[in-house]
Amino acid sequence: MNAPAGLDLAGIPERIQSEVQRAIQRSIKGVEYFSSSGPSLGSTPKDILAVRGTMNLYHYRPMADEIYRVPILIVMATTNRGYILDMVPGQSFVEFLLKRGYDVYMLDWTAPKPEEKRLGMEDYVLDFIPDCIRRVQQDSGELDVSVIGYCFGGVLSLLYGSIFHDGPMKNLICFTTPIDFREMKLFANFSDRRYFDVDRLVDSVGNVPPEMILSSFEMLRPASRAASQVQLWENIWNDEYVKGYRMMDRWGTDTLPLAGEYFRAITKDLMWDNKLYNDTMSVGGRAADISKIKVPILHAVAEHDHIVPYEAARHLISKVGSSDKEEVMLKGGHVSLVAGANAVKRLWPKLDNWLGKRST
């Protein structure tokens, strides 16, 4: 009897042997998986410059003999922890920047405490970011500061830049930053003003619990968690795969609660009234018109971003007032754009090439 076309009978014993070995490895590694704690994340040496409630400012220790004049302040998204940008040596965006000669600071967030439920958009934009900028200036001895904002950190950086458009921000880099919130269609539907009573929610719970934030992210791709667990089991014999999975899984589920008033402002001003896109946004009574931003700006967006679809991000570059501006679309998703093997070869070198010239 002949083998079907394309089937190599001679390779079958070898394949069976390999599968048996993998099955044995799966059992051994499976036990290891549940009994070990996973890689240590965010371990690039750093000093804590300031801790003020939910606000944490770090300075990473330089790794190059000579550094660029202009320091960088990374503004992390308020829903997640900053170690996504500092996973493990060799896969750390922060470490990459340090080795390329940048002086790196990060504004990271911890869970707001119940008594911080009154923190509003103005606390983030008019207090925390300017405070960190001042501390970076003081610590580095430089007046100019470049700002990198990831996801909602990009929105906060845009608001800051539009209000403090006379300086001291030297360059602005946004990663996957939405400005047209109508185009975040599922989030817009979840928060439909006809059915979603944000006042009742915030008044009831204070800070919006992390489980609710995590569920709303997971609902965007409801089958993906189950599918990723099946893939994990298949690849559990592969140490590199497991390490990558654990890093991403830990970060993905390490979601932060959002301060109640801040969440109320996001829902009403951005999700409902789309004020950033409509040029009617204000923070603490101060107009935040992004056309006032004139500094060089780079916006990196991901081709397959399911959280911030391109339609929600694409008007950013056309709306800012800068003459030196660029949008770059790279392969990847919302997270793989900035972290992991995809980012190492695509976004990081692109950013270095763009920012180095503007950091002297």
Next chain:
Amino acid sequence: MADKGNDPAVIWQTMIGEMEKGFNSFANQAMASPEFSRVMNQVGGVSAGAQKQLGELMEKYLLAMNLPSRAQMVGMAERIQSIEGQLNEIKALLQQVHHNSLTPEGGYGTPRPPRTKRPPSEGEQK
């Protein structure tokens, strides 16, 4: 090696990937409807409302038991947080003084590198 098209492992992985995409796409369509938003928020609203009522009931119970209420605990937490903040400020100042005494020119045990780096020329970039 067997042809990839006939490899059961590859077929299985492709099937899982396609099922994931199909289910996500189907669920996304369903979740985009106003009906979904209405039902989701009704359920969420009931849960939040119940949580609020339970909170109020607990407050009364604690008062009757002569125990501190949540508001009082929050007030105490605020004061502790304020003390923590001041301690952090003092710690940062002490560290600064300590490092300065070790190296008069900078805030670290070793002097910071000079801010003189220039970007590599086009030819040098990989």
